[in-house]
Amino acid sequence: MDKTVYLDNNATTMIAPEVLDAMLPFMKERYGNPSSMHGFGGSVGKDVARARIQVAEFIGAENDYEIVFTGTGTESDNMAILGSLAYYRNRRHIITSRVEHPAVISLCKKLEKDGYRVTYVPVDRDGNLDMGLLKESVDDDTAVVSIMYANNETGVIFPVGEIGVFLKERGVPFHVDAVQAAGKIPIDVNAIQCDLLTISGHKFHGPKGIGALYVRRGTRFRPILYGGHQEKGRRPGTENVPGIIGIGTAAELAKMHLRDYDTKVRMMRNRLEDGILGAFKNSHLNGDKTRRVPNTTNIGFEYIEGEAVLLYLDERGIAASSGSACSSGSLEPSHVLRAMGVPFTSAHGSIRFSLSRFTTDKDIDHVLAVMPGVVNRLLDISPYWDSEKQQGRPINI
Amino acid sequence: MWDYTDKVKELYMNPKNVGKIDNANAVAEVGSIVCGDALKLYLKIDDKNIIRDAKFETFGCGSAIASSSALTEMIIGKTVEEAEKITNKDIADYLGGLPEEKMHCSVMGNEALEKALAHWRGEKITDHVDTEGEIICHCFGVTENLIRNVIRENNLKTVEDVTNYTKAGGACGSCIPKIEDILNEMAGEVQKAEAKKGEKKPLTNIKRMLLVEETIANVIRPMLQKDGGDIELIDIAGKEVHVGLRGHCAGCVVSDVTLKNLVEAKLREFVEEDIVVHEVK
Numbered sequence: 001m002d003k004t005v006y007l008d009n010n011a012t013t014m015i016a017p018e019v020l021d022a023m024l025p026f027m028k029e030r031y032g033n034p035s036s037m038h039g040f041g042g043s044v045g046k047d048v049a050r051a052r053i054q055v056a057e058f059i060g061a062e063n064d065y066e067i068v069f070t071g072t073g074t075e076s077d078n079m080a081i082l083g084s085l086a087y088y089r090n091r092r093h094i095i096t097s098r099v100e101h102p103a104v105i106s107l108c109k110k111l112e113k114d115g116y117r118v119t120y121v122p123v124d125r126d127g128n129l130d131m132g133l134l135k136e137s138v139d140d141d142t143a144v145v146s147i148m149y150a151n152n153e154t155g156v157i158f159p160v161g162e163i164g165v166f167l168k169e170r171g172v173p174f175h176v177d178a179v180q181a182a183g184k185i186p187i188d189v190n191a192i193q194c195d196l197l198t199i200s201g202h203k204f205h206g207p208k209g210i211g212a213l214y215v216r217r218g219t220r221f222r223p224i225l226y227g228g229h230q231e232k233g234r235r236p237g238t239e240n241v242p243g244i245i246g247i248g249t250a251a252e253l254a255k256m257h258l259r260d261y262d263t264k265v266r267m268m269r270n271r272l273e274d275g276i277l278g279a280f281k282n283s284h285l286n287g288d289k290t291r292r293v294p295n296t297t298n299i300g301f302e303y304i305e306g307e308a309v310l311l312y313l314d315e316r317g318i319a320a321s322s323g324s325a326c327s328s329g330s331l332e333p334s335h336v337l338r339a340m341g342v343p344f345t346s347a348h349g350s351i352r353f354s355l356s357r358f359t360t361d362k363d364i365d366h367v368l369a370v371m372p373g374v375v376n377r378l379l380d381i382s383p384y385w386d387s388e389k390q391q392g393r394p395i396n397i
Numbered sequence: 398m399w400d401y402t403d404k405v406k407e408l409y410m411n412p413k414n415v416g417k418i419d420n421a422n423a424v425a426e427v428g429s430i431v432c433g434d435a436l437k438l439y440l441k442i443d444d445k446n447i448i449r450d451a452k453f454e455t456f457g458c459g460s461a462i463a464s465s466s467a468l469t470e471m472i473i474g475k476t477v478e479e480a481e482k483i484t485n486k487d488i489a490d491y492l493g494g495l496p497e498e499k500m501h502c503s504v505m506g507n508e509a510l511e512k513a514l515a516h517w518r519g520e521k522i523t524d525h526v527d528t529e530g531e532i533i534c535h536c537f538g539v540t541e542n543l544i545r546n547v548i549r550e551n552n553l554k555t556v557e558d559v560t561n562y563t564k565a566g567g568a569c570g571s572c573i574p575k576i577e578d579i580l581n582e583m584a585g586e587v588q589k590a591e592a593k594k595g596e597k598k599p600l601t602n603i604k605r606m607l608l609v610e611e612t613i614a615n616v617i618r619p620m621l622q623k624d625g626g627d628i629e630l631i632d633i634a635g636k637e638v639h640v641g642l643r644g645h646c647a648g649c650v651v652s653d654v655t656l657k658n659l660v661e662a663k664l665r666e667f668v669e670e671d672i673v674v675h676e677v678k
Contacts, residue, residue, distance in 0.1 A: 113614060115627070305433065307458035308409065315410060324433065324458070331433070331537070331560070331567030348433045381415050381462060383437040383454035384430055395430055 005318045005363040009203075010152050010180060010296060010354035015246070016205040022249040023207065026242040034239055035230065044241055051248025055212050058251035059178070059197060060188035068213045068231045069244050073179040073200030074103035076213040077146070079224050079235070080175040080196040081107055084144035085116075086222035088173075091143035097121045097129055097158075098339040104146050104177060105335070117141070126288035127156040127340050135166055144173045149181035149192075153323055153336040153352055154287030155296025157185070164193030173219065179203055183254035184261050184293040195219040201243065205356070206250030210243030260357045266294035268364050269355050273297040275368045280375055281390065286342060286350055295355040298323070300337075300346035303385045303392055304378040309351055312374040318367055323350040345384070345392065401459060402493035408463035413470055416452045423517035427509045432537050432564065434461045434502065438468070438509040442517055446477045453509075460492075460499040467491045468506040477514060483507065484550045485562070500562045504547055533579070534565035534572045544576065548583055556580065600669060606633050612667040613640075617660055621646055628660065631677050638664060638674045652676070 006014070032041030034048050052064045061067060070076045081094065081104070096108055098120045108118045119137040122130050129147070138145070145167055150157045160176050167174045175196040178187055183204025189197055197214040201207055215221055215234065227236030276299055277283055286298040301309065306324030313320055323334030332338070333347040342350070353367070379385040386393050401409075421439035428435035434457030441450040451469040455462050467488050472480045485507040489495045495503055530541040547553065547562045556576050560567045566576050600608070613630050621628055626646030632639040640660060642652050649655065653676070661674040 112622070113618065303430070303456065305457050305461070308462060311406075311409060311459040331564050333433070344431045348430070381412065381454060382456045383426065383435055384456055 003317070005366050007353040007355060007359065007363070007367065008319045008321050009356040009359075010155075010352065011321055012202050012208065013205045013356055014358060015202075015207055016250060016253055018253060019206055019246050019249045023242040023246045026245050030241075034241065035228075048239055048241060048244050051244045054248035054252045055199075058182075058187070058255050059199065059214055060190055061214055061216075062190070063217055065232065066214055066217055068215055068234045069239065069247070070211040070213055070235055071209060071240070073101075073177070073198055073203070073211045076198035076200070076211045077101070077103040077175075077177055077179075078107055079213055080198060081111075081144055081146055082224045083221040084173045084175070084196070085111070086224070087220040088143040091141050093117045093119070093139065093141040093143060095119045095121065095134065095137050095142060095145040095147075097123065097134075097147055099123055099127065099151055099153075099336040100146070100148055101152060101177060101179065104148075121147075123156075123339050125341055127151060127154045127286070127336070128288055128291070129158050131159065131162065134163065138167065138170055138172055142172050144175055146175040146177065149176050149178040149187070150184070150293045150296075151287070151336060152180045153334055153350075154298045154340075155180070155292040155354075156287045157181070157291045157293060160192045160194065168193045180296075181293060183250075183258070184295050186258055189214055189216065196221070201247035201250055204250050204254040207243055207246040210240055210247045212247060257357050261294045265355050265357060265359065268359055268361060269295055269297055269353075272353060272355075272364045272367060273299070275364075276371055279368075279372060282346075282375075282379065282385070282392065284346065286337060286340065296352065297354075298350055298352045300342060301349035301351065301375060302343075302345040303382045304349050304375065306349050306351055308378055309349070309374060312378070313367075313370065316366075316370045316374070318370060321352045321354075323352065324348045345395070399460070399496050399499065401463075401496070404491075404493040405460055405463040405495065408466040408492070409459035412455075412462050412466035414452045414466060414473075415454070417454060418450055418452050421452075423513040425509045425512035425516055427512060428457070428505055429538070430456055433457065434505060436461070436465050436505050436509045438465075438513050440472075440513050440517065442477060448472050448475055448477065448480060457502065457505075458499075460495055460502040461505065463492055464488055464495070464502040464506045465509075468510060472510065477517070480510065481514060483510060485547065486551060497558075497561045500551070501564050504543070504562050508543065533575050534563070534568075536568035536572075537564040539563045539565035541579065544579055545583065548580065554580070554584075602635075605636070605668060608668040609633055609638055609664060609672075612664055613660075616663050616667060620659060620663075621655070626655075636669060636672050638672055639677050640674060641677050 030044055032044045034041060034045035036042060052067050055067045056064045094108055094116055096104055112118050121134045147158055147163055149160050164174055174194045176192060176194040177198045179198055179200045181187055182199040195216045199212050201210040223234050225236055230236050230239055282302040284300050286300050306322030310322050323337045337347055337350055380387055384393050384395060418439040418441050421441055423440035423442055426437045437454045439452045440448055443449050451473050453465040453469055455465040471491055485503040488503040488506045533539055533541050533544055544559060544563055544565055553559055556566055556573055559565055559576050566573045613628060618628055625644050627643035629641040629643055631641055646652055646655055656674055656676050664672040
């Protein structure tokens with residue numbers, strides 16, 4: 001196999017060829033500054049404006065000026081939370097979940113040190129939010145609620161629409177981290193009724209280094225960077241024009257291809273998942289089977305360790321990812337799996353496969369053909385597996 | 398992606414001596430599935446004290462598998478006496494080196510070897526507490542003796558090093574002060590004297606205020622917050638620090654103990670020896 005079978009699309013995606021073509025002129029002859037008072041730069045501004053409309057349409061925003069271009073998804077997440085806190089100076093409470101991306105969790109941990117109160121809403125064994133606790137936690141002191149649309153590790157979709165309606169009635173700002181939803185399921189900011197929403201270009205076949213934050217008209221919000229008038233002063237700094245053109249084109253394409261995710265990609269994901277779960281007694285699904293983005297499957301393998309699985313897969317040309325401690329450089333398994341209470345026998349053995357519209361049936365065939373050799377070899381090496389009886393050995397901990 | 402050597406890659410893809418020995422006369426198991434890696438080592442030692450065969454079963458990442466394989470390859474044919482001299486560093490060297498964060502895999506190999514040889518000698522193996530001293534890191538079950546051995550053999554200097562080599566301190570972090578104590582103690586008197594010299598310099602007001610604020614934010618507040626309490630810095634006048642206790646601490650019957658034994662003690666430890674703390678109610 002010469003070509004890598006790339007099943008790590010929740011980490012990053014390939015730039016779509018159309019996106020690259022659209023960007024290239026802005027890295028070559030059309031290098032003008034959109035703010036300039038001459039046609040050479042000013043004409044670039046028109047393309048930036050078009051990209052803004054493309055992104056607005058992608059997420060159902062009514063007005064193009066509700067889109068603020070940023071550097072990354074992380075920056076958008078930070079800006080949403082810090083920007084809300086900067087406006088609501090008297091409110092000292094933040095609500096988020098235990099399974100958010102580090103872009104939100106690490107910031108919240110830092111804010112706790114600064115004296116803010118943070119509620120981390122727990123999830124159940126299937127990765128679903130404790131909605132009762134979330135709603136109970138909202139009080140007059142709550143400055144912002146930040147919840148992800150879909151989880152990056154399990155693909156589980158949260159009921160952001162229900163949260164949005166609830167918070168709207170109480171006048172509490174709502175930020176949705178939609179980085180892992182964008183391009184996989186339709187996003188409509190008016191159906192969700194969120195005030196702020198984050199997306200990142202490279203997760204839906206756009207370039208890296210460009211994100212966007214949707215800021216609903218009338219949302220109370222202060223910038224976190226100060227400088228020029230760009231992005232109406234909400235995110236100053238000369239625009240990353242090639243990136244903006246890239247995310248705009250990627251957004252338009254992603255909207256066109258949403259149906260592929262609901263059909264073709266979902267079918268391939270299910271075939272991969274069913275194939276693996278059926279083949280290995282020691283495997284189980286992590287995350288609610290019925291409420292997931294169509295491209296992600298997270299499979300827990302008991303008695304074997306995730307990094308070893310990834311290394312063996314890599315050797316056979318397959319790129320996937322793991323929530324195991326070893327693969328991340330930390331010593332504990334992923335915070336998402338721990339929050340879900342995944343059993344200790346498989347907490348270190350989770351493998352995430354994330355597909356894209358560029359994934360092929362042949363790719364899935366290859367993975368299904370390779371998996372038995374990998375899993376059975378590692379089970380043979382494991383002290384916790386009885387190869388003769390084909391079952392786990394009793395474990396004393 | 399880890400930067401593994403070709404030798405590590407070769408050995409995790411094609412490990413040697415995988416399996417068990419049915420009539421082994423030395424067996425040891427270290428690590429656990431909860432911690433993310435475990436190694437079971439089987440040895441067959443003959444009556445001339447030569448290790449005739451060694452096999453392993455490992456749960457863990459690539460470098461854990463490679464370290465286990467390396468260990469068995471290194472000890473087969475050696476006498477018990479020779480094998481005893483092998484350190485975790487020898488295992489890492491055999492592999493052409495391991496990433497710092499993965500050094501604990503080589504330590505696990507060495508630990509299994511020591512434990513297996515003790516088993517063969519007939520030493521009673523109960524648990525860590527009896528044989529290897531107090532458990533320092535409860536998250537990963539790491540004992541004081543193991544930490545001391547690894548510091549000595551690898552000339553470790555920082556808590557981060559100790560975590561890389563033993564995992565201790567890598568989860569909840571509550572044992573980090575204990576690891577620091579061990580490191581300080583083992584660093585010897587020289588360093589202590591040097592540290593003393595550094596402390597002698599009188600602090601300026603500004604420097605003192607900054608240090609007080611930092612210590613409250615990074616050390617004291619996190620400790621209080623664990624019990625639902627909090628602290629507010631109200632004023633600093635010379636060496637007199639005025640604070641308000643908040644949250645659970647505010648109504649706590651032992652708040653004066655907290656004030657002296659925690660707030661003042663920590664400020665004295667990290668800022669200056671003669672800081673006095675007052676509570677503003």
